Amino acid sequence: MEKIDLLSLTYEELENYLVENAEKKFRAKQIFDWLHNKKVDDFDDMTNISKECLQKLKETSYLTSMELVKKQVSNIDETTKYLFKLTDGNFIESVFMKYKFGNSVCISSQIGCHMGCSFCASTVNGLVRNLTAGEMLKQIYIVEKDTNERVSNVVIMGSGEPFENYDNVIKFIKNITNPNGLNIGQRHISVSTCGLVDKIYKFADEKTQVNLAISLHAPNDDIRKQIMPIAKKYSIKEIMEACKYYVKVSNRRVNIEYAMMQGVNDSLKDARELAHVLKGLLCYVNLIPVNEIAENEYKKANMSVVNNFARELDKCGIQTTVRRELGSDIDAACGQLRNKQMEEDR
Ligand code: SAH
Numbered sequence: 445m446e447k448i449d450l451l452s453l454t455y456e457e458l459e460n461y462l463v464e465n466a467e468k469k470f471r472a473k474q475i476f477d478w479l480h481n482k483k484v485d486d487f488d489d490m491t492n493i494s495k496e497c498l499q500k501l502k503e504t505s506y507l508t509s510m511e512l513v514k515k516q517v518s519n520i521d522e523t524t525k526y527l528f529k530l531t532d533g534n535f536i537e538s539v540f541m542k543y544k545f546g547n548s549v550c551i552s553s554q555i556g557c558h559m560g561c562s563f564c565a566s567t568v569n570g571l572v573r574n575l576t577a578g579e580m581l582k583q584i585y586i587v588e589k590d591t592n593e594r595v596s597n598v599v600i601m602g603s604g605e606p607f608e609n610y611d612n613v614i615k616f617i618k619n620i621t622n623p624n625g626l627n628i629g630q631r632h633i634s635v636s637t638c639g640l641v642d643k644i645y646k647f648a649d650e651k652t653q654v655n656l657a658i659s660l661h662a663p664n665d666d667i668r669k670q671i672m673p674i675a676k677k678y679s680i681k682e683i684m685e686a687c688k689y690y691v692k693v694s695n696r697r698v699n700i701e702y703a704m705m706q707g708v709n710d711s712l713k714d715a716r717e718l719a720h721v722l723k724g725l726l727c728y729v730n731l732i733p734v735n736e737i738a739e740n741e742y743k744k745a746n747m748s749v750v751n752n753f754a755r756e757l758d759k760c761g762i763q764t765t766v767r768r769e770l771g772s773d774i775d776a777a778c779g780q781l782r783n784k785q786m787e788e789d790r
Contacts, residue, residue, distance in 0.1 A: 448505040451479055451578030454618045455625075465500050473624055475501075480625030483585040485509055508578035510536075512586055514785070526587060527785055530555075530579065534572055535782045537602060538583040546596030546632075551583045553613055554604025559638050560673040561659075563705060565737045565783055566603035575604070577615035584620070598628060601636040601657065603782065607643035617654060630654050636701065641678045644686035648693040656690050657699035657730075658683060662709050663717035671708065680721055691726045698727045703734040704745035704753065715753045719760030728763040739783065 453461060459472040471493070478490045485507060487498050513535070514527035524540040539550040557564070558571035580600075588595050598620060600606045606613045613635065620628050636657035637644065647656070660680070662668035668675035687698045700722065704710045722729070731754055733744035745753070750766055757764040 445504070449508060449576055449578050450475075450501070450505040451508040451581055452576045452612070452615060454615055455622050461505075465504065467497055467500065471497065476622070476624045479507075480581070480585075480619065480622070483589060508576065508582050510579065510582055510586065512590065515590070524587075524591070526583070526590075527782065528583065528586070535785050536575065536579070536583070537782050538587060539602065540587050540591060540595075543597075547591070547593050548597035548599060549584050549587050549595050550599045550602050551580050552602035552604050553580060553600050553606040553609050557604050559605050559608075561638065561661075562671045563661075563703060563734055563737075563740055563742045565739045568739050568783065569786070571604075571608075574609040574612055577612045577619060580612070580616040581619055584626070595626070596628065597632045597634075599634045599636065599657075601634065605638055605640070606635050607637045607640040607647070610643055610646070614650065617652065631696075634699070636699075638672060638674045639678055639683045640674070641682045641686045644683070644690060648686075648690040651693065653694060653696060655696060655699060656687070656694075657701055658687060659701045659703075660718075661701065661703050663714045663721060667709055667714070671705075684721065684725060687725055687727070698725065700727050700729045702729055702731050704731055704750050705734045706743040706745050706749075708742065710745040710749050710753060712752065712756050715756035716760065719757050719762045722762050728765065729757055730765055730767045732767040 448461060455472060455476055458476060459469050462471050463469055474492055475490065478484050484490060487502050487507065490498060510528040510530050512526060513529045516525045518524070522542050526538045526540065528536050528538070530536065534555045536552045536555055538552060541548045541550070552575060554574050555572035556569055557567040560567050584595055584598065600613060617633060620626050620633070621630055630653040634655035634657055635647070636659060638659045644656070660683070661671060662675070665675055665679050668680060690696070690698060702709070702718070731750055733747070733750055734742050736742065736744055754764045754766050
C-alpha cells in the first residue's frame with residue numbers, strides 16, 4: 445500500500461483520512477496543528493496524540509522532509525536564497541525577502557520547468573516533476589524555522605509554472621490559508637503564470653482573493669513568440685480576455701510582469717503598444733530590468749530606458765511601478781542556484 449503524504453492533505457482530507465482509519469475527526473485539528481504550526485519532522489514529536497493513533501499514522505502515511513543544503517544572504521538587502529534537497533535527490537530554490545509590510549517567501553512550484561522562456565534559468569534543463577503541496581509548504585516552514593520570523597506573504601513565482609501543477613497549487617493555497625494553520629490571507633498570496641488561458645478561467649472560478657500575476661513581457665504576439673513559446677498557443681488578446689474575467693469575478697487588480705530586455709521589448713513604441721493592449725484592464729504593470737544570467741545572452745535595459753518606459757505607460761494612464769531588484773548579488777533569479785548546484789554535482 446502506498447503511504448499517504450500527510451502534509452499535502454487539506455484539512456478536510458485529513459479529517460476523512462482519520463475517519464477512514466477509525467480515528468476521531470477532532471484529531472484533525474491537533475494533527476494539523478503539529479504539521480502546519482509546530483512544523484514537526486517526526487511523528488513522535490506529536491506529544492498529545494495517542495500511541496495507537498501515531499502507530500496507525502506511521503504505518504499508513506509519511507511526513508514530507510527536505511534538507512536545507514545552501515543559504516546565500518545578500519549583503520545588500522538581506523534577501524536570502526535557500527537551496528533545498530528533496531528526498532529523491534532533486535534540488536529546489538526559495539527566496540526570503542524582507543519588506544516594510546512584512547516577510548515574503550517566493551516558492552517553487554515545480555522542479556525545473558518546460559515552458560521554455562528564453563530569458564529564464566529555470567527552464568534550461570526542462571521539467572523534472574511537479575512539487576507536491578507538502579513540498580511547497582515545507583519551503584515556507586523551513587524558512588520560518590531558519591529565520592525565526594513569521595512569513596506574512598507568499599509568492600508562487602519561483603521555478604515552475606504553477607498552473608501546470610494546478611491541483612497541488614490549489615491544495616497548497618488551501619493549507620497555507622487555513623485558519624488552523626499559518627492562516628495567511630488570500631490577499632497576501634500571489635500566483636504568477638506565463639498565461640495558461642484555460643487555467644486562468646478555472647482559477648477565477650475558484651473564487652479566491654489571491655493576486656494573479658501575468659508574465660507578459662511583450663507588447664505583441666510577434667515579440668512574445670520570440671521569447672516565450674507559450675505565445676504560440678495563446679494570444680495576448682486571449683490572455684487579456686481571461687484577465688478581465690479574473691478581475692470581474694475577484695474584483696482584484698491583475699499584475700502585469702514585464703522584464704525589460706535591451707533591444708527586445710524596451711522601446712517607447714513598445715510602451716505605447718503595451719498601453720494600448722492593457723486599455724480597459726484593471727491592472728498595474730511591474731517593470732523589472734531582466735536579470736542577466738549565465739544561461740543566456742539577454743542584457744538588461746538601461747535604468748533610464750526603464751524609467752522612460754514607465755513614464756510613457758503612466759502618460760497613457762497605465763499604473764506602473766519599476767520593481768526594485770532584490771538579491772542581485774546572490775543569484776536570486778529563479779533557477780540559477782539550482783543550475784549551479786547541478787553543475788557542481790556533475
Ligand atoms: N512560470 C510562472 C512563474 C515562475 S517565473 C510565470 O511565468 O509567471 C517568475 C517570474 O520571473 C516570471 O515573471 C518570469 O517571466 C520571470 N523571470 C524569469 N527569468 C527572468 C529573468 N532572467 N529576469 C527577470 N525575470 C525573469
